[in-house]
Amino acid sequence: MTTLEADRLATTIGIKPSRRRGVPRRRPGRAGLTGYLFVSGYTLFLIAFGIVPTGYAIYLAFTNDRGQFTGLGQFIKVVQDYRFAPAFFNIFVYLVMWLVLVIVVTVVVAVILRARMRPGLAAAFRFVYYIPGALAGVASVLVWLFMLDPAVSPASGLLRAMGLESFAAVLAPANLPVILVLIAFWTGAGGWIVVMYGALNNIPDEVLEAARMDGAGPWKAAWHIQIPMIRKWIVYMAILAFAAGTQLFVEPQLLQTASLGRVSSTWSPNQLAYVYAFQYGDFNGAAAISLFLLALGLIVAAILVSRSGLFKVDDE
Amino acid sequence: MSPKPLNNTKKGKTMKSPRLRLSHRRTASGALALITIGALAALSGCASTDQSASDTAATFSPVAQDNTSEITVWADSTRLPAVQAYQKLNPDVKMNIVTYDGSADGSTYLQTKVQLFDRTGSGWPDVVFGSPTDVTWASQPTTAGSVPFAAPLDEGLVDQSTLDNFAKGSLTPCEFDGHTYCLRNDIAQVVLWYNKALMDQWGYQVPTTWEEYEALGVKVGQEHPGYLVGAVGDTNSQESYFWSSQCPAQQLQDDGTLRVALQDTNCTRMASLLDNLIAAKSVTTQGFFSQGFDGSKVLMANGPSWYGQYLFNSAFNTPAGQIAAANPLKWDGESDAYTGNVGGGVWMVSSHSKNLAASTALTKWLTTSDANLQSAPTYPAYTPGATTWLANPANSSYFADDISGPFETAANQVWTGWSNTKFSDATAWSSVVLPAITAGKTLTETLPAWQSAIVNEAQSVGYTVTTK
Numbered sequence: 001m002t003t004l005e006a007d008r009l010a011t012t013i014g015i016k017p018s019r020r021r022g023v024p025r026r027r028p029g030r031a032g033l034t035g036y037l038f039v040s041g042y043t044l045f046l047i048a049f050g051i052v053p054t055g056y057a058i059y060l061a062f063t064n065d066r067g068q069f070t071g072l073g074q075f076i077k078v079v080q081d082y083r084f085a086p087a088f089f090n091i092f093v094y095l096v097m098w099l100v101l102v103i104v105v106t107v108v109v110a111v112i113l114r115a116r117m118r119p120g121l122a123a124a125f126r127f128v129y130y131i132p133g134a135l136a137g138v139a140s141v142l143v144w145l146f147m148l149d150p151a152v153s154p155a156s157g158l159l160r161a162m163g164l165e166s167f168a169a170v171l172a173p174a175n176l177p178v179i180l181v182l183i184a185f186w187t188g189a190g191g192w193i194v195v196m197y198g199a200l201n202n203i204p205d206e207v208l209e210a211a212r213m214d215g216a217g218p219w220k221a222a223w224h225i226q227i228p229m230i231r232k233w234i235v236y237m238a239i240l241a242f243a244a245g246t247q248l249f250v251e252p253q254l255l256q257t258a259s260l261g262r263v264s265s266t267w268s269p270n271q272l273a274y275v276y277a278f279q280y281g282d283f284n285g286a287a288a289i290s291l292f293l294l295a296l297g298l299i300v301a302a303i304l305v306s307r308s309g310l311f312k313v314d315d316e
Numbered sequence: 317m318s319p320k321p322l323n324n325t326k327k328g329k330t331m332k333s334p335r336l337r338l339s340h341r342r343t344a345s346g347a348l349a350l351i352t353i354g355a356l357a358a359l360s361g362c363a364s365t366d367q368s369a370s371d372t373a374a375t376f377s378p379v380a381q382d383n384t385s386e387i388t389v390w391a392d393s394t395r396l397p398a399v400q401a402y403q404k405l406n407p408d409v410k411m412n413i414v415t416y417d418g419s420a421d422g423s424t425y426l427q428t429k430v431q432l433f434d435r436t437g438s439g440w441p442d443v444v445f446g447s448p449t450d451v452t453w454a455s456q457p458t459t460a461g462s463v464p465f466a467a468p469l470d471e472g473l474v475d476q477s478t479l480d481n482f483a484k485g486s487l488t489p490c491e492f493d494g495h496t497y498c499l500r501n502d503i504a505q506v507v508l509w510y511n512k513a514l515m516d517q518w519g520y521q522v523p524t525t526w527e528e529y530e531a532l533g534v535k536v537g538q539e540h541p542g543y544l545v546g547a548v549g550d551t552n553s554q555e556s557y558f559w560s561s562q563c564p565a566q567q568l569q570d571d572g573t574l575r576v577a578l579q580d581t582n583c584t585r586m587a588s589l590l591d592n593l594i595a596a597k598s599v600t601t602q603g604f605f606s607q608g609f610d611g612s613k614v615l616m617a618n619g620p621s622w623y624g625q626y627l628f629n630s631a632f633n634t635p636a637g638q639i640a641a642a643n644p645l646k647w648d649g650e651s652d653a654y655t656g657n658v659g660g661g662v663w664m665v666s667s668h669s670k671n672l673a674a675s676t677a678l679t680k681w682l683t684t685s686d687a688n689l690q691s692a693p694t695y696p697a698y699t700p701g702a703t704t705w706l707a708n709p710a711n712s713s714y715f716a717d718d719i720s721g722p723f724e725t726a727a728n729q730v731w732t733g734w735s736n737t738k739f740s741d742a743t744a745w746s747s748v749v750l751p752a753i754t755a756g757k758t759l760t761e762t763l764p765a766w767q768s769a770i771v772n773e774a775q776s777v778g779y780t781v782t783t784k
Binding site: 065070083151169171260262265275281284 | 458
């Protein structure tokens with residue numbers, strides 16, 4: 001909340017702005033301690049379930065099951081696996097479609113909700129968009145299994161109109177990225193629409209008012225003011241959506257089972273890692289695959305962060 | 317009124333003497349990358365990345381036994397009633413019965429779980445129903461130093477005389493390094509199923525050769541459009557057709573290599589036969605077991621012995637007295653008929669069981685007792701049990717004809733060249749061939765892709781493959 005906004009809020013609820021100045025200044029030392037307290041819970045979990053497992057994966061990826069150092073051997077081994085390239089290609093196609101869709105659509109929907117709708121109606125829509133997100137990954141896949149089977153789907157007419165006469169035809173390899181993007185978008189977009197809406201709310205009305213007075217229509221205002229001003233949120237969304245996308249597992253795994261094996265059990269890199277770990281008992285190879293995903297996520301995040309100045313703190 | 321100027325000034329600030337900084341950074345990171353790559357390259361190949369495996373077969377030594385302890389039984393839903401029946405007959409035996417997928421359709425659930433139990437050192441079920449594929453890994457240690465999951469049943473648990481009574485070759489998938497690691501539940505020999513009522517009505521002769529089958533299929537496509545003589549869209553259709561055709565899709569050689577040769581005429585003849593019938597629309601690329609399949613249009617089905625009860629009676633609800641079975645088809649010019657095998661589960665006892673006595677007793681009851689086998693849902697592998705099964709009117713009254721002849725004939729004609737491998741033959745067929753034929757490709761043009769999928773899979777689990 002900016003100073004301007006805070007002042008306005010204070011005026012509207014009847015507190016004189018001068019009283020705010022009477023608030024004692026924060027003492028750096030105490031604030032630091034409270035800060036540590038607040039982050040301690042998260043830090044503990046981060047160490048236990050984030051950092052330690054990552055370290056263990058790095059250890060595993062450079063050793064074999066006898067604990068001997070193997071250098072890059074595990075990485076070379078998994079790259080040479082005939083399923084490695086297809087899995088990464090699948091996830092690449094999926095990510096391109098998913099990122100474009102989630103970024104464009106959530107921002108557009110949020111802008112429309114913010115600018116073109118009465119607040120009550122906008123809230124109702126936000127709620128509706130968010131509902132599918134309440135379903136866990138597994139449940140949402142099950143919903144879509146029904147939606148996509150022409151024999152039982154309420155939208156079977158539409159599927160048949162597209163020439164998809166059977167569940168097997170729907171699950172053709174070329175359709176899989178589209179299906180998985182649909183599932184991911186349906187469950188994930190609602191949350192991001194709410195976040196983007198909140199980001200748009202942070203733009204002071206004065207700015208938009210000034211734009212209107214200068215003759216900017218709603219679309220111009222959105223393109224030249226609102227979207228540039230929430231750019232950091234969009235980058236943040238891109239990083240998280242990318243990381244989540246590369247880790248795709250539950251959806252293709254369930255489709256694999258439900259399709260009785262028509263969908264490959266190593267469609268995504270995470271599934272390949274799963275096969276390595278739990279079918280072959282090769283946790284070292286699985287760790288090597290997971291490090292590829294980690295490196296990919298870090299590189300993309302680093303590019304996005306450095307290009308967008310995401311963590312640059314504005315000088316007050 | 318746009319924030320652009322602000323951005324520009326910001327950029328201006330960070331871009332001071334960009335060239336100098338950039339070149340510095342580039343040199344530094346380049347050097348670092350080179351050093352890293354060099355170091356890692358030097359270090360790579362220090363130790364083998366192969367999974368360690370103990371070459372010497374560990375001798376089986378049971379854990380401390382407690383004949384009153386609870387046994388955990390994992391069974392598929394089809395075998396569940398039999399296990400429950402045993403519990404009812406033996407209320408003193410403490411049993412924890414768990415239902416799981418039974419390794420159907422190439423599932424690796426059991427293998428996944430056992431891997432984890434081997435790591436944690438506890439949690440193994442005592443008795444499991446699984447597929448023959450499961451025995452290939454269950455008879456070997458999953459990791460260095462671990463005990464193979466399956467207990468060698470011939471070492472004091474099951475009498476040799478009992479083992480000898482199983483149908484010829486039916487225990488082959490259980491045998492490794494001279495030991496028997498499982499008892500076969502059922503055999504699923506492929507016979508030719510047909511709707512006798514329709515065949516009689518239309519005046520068709522039941523084919524005895526594949527050539528007659530093909531000719532009749534083309535005729536059905538013309539005279540009775542919509543009716544089917546087969547389906548290839550199930551996860552096990554390759555076993556009904558290509559196994560029966562003696563196609564060397566996965567043939568273990570004497571030297572331990574695996575022969576994968578789908579361009580062999582034994583494979584191409586079946587592929588072109590099916591392609592012709594698919595074109596004639598009397599063989600569907602859908603699966604018999606796919607959602608909403610209209611079973612009333614099935615005139616013939618080359619498939620396993622369990623099609624009778626499972627497909628026609630349960631799934632299709634075909635009225636009793638219509639369905640009959642015929643002997644496996646043979647090819648013109650060949651003296652003997654051979655057939656395929658679709659499934660046929662096995663029971664394994666865990667080598668980690670604290671109650672081997674109760675576990676073995678259950679396994680024996682399930683696979684060899686008349687009490688269980690006379691009403692078993694599938695054709696028993698235990699020969700005396702199979703005789704009892706065939707004698708039970710409940711198992712044959714549904715059919716239009718006596719099925720014992722074709723069943724017994726087919727049981728002895730299963731081609732042994734389709735080996736039980738460490739990977740399931742369902743995976744490549746389902747994930748490569750079925751999507752291709754669903755998309756309208758012919759089987760003949762899909763054979764190379766199927767071949768490379770099998771080769772890749774075989775090599776990934778350690779086979780040396782020959783494609784000649």
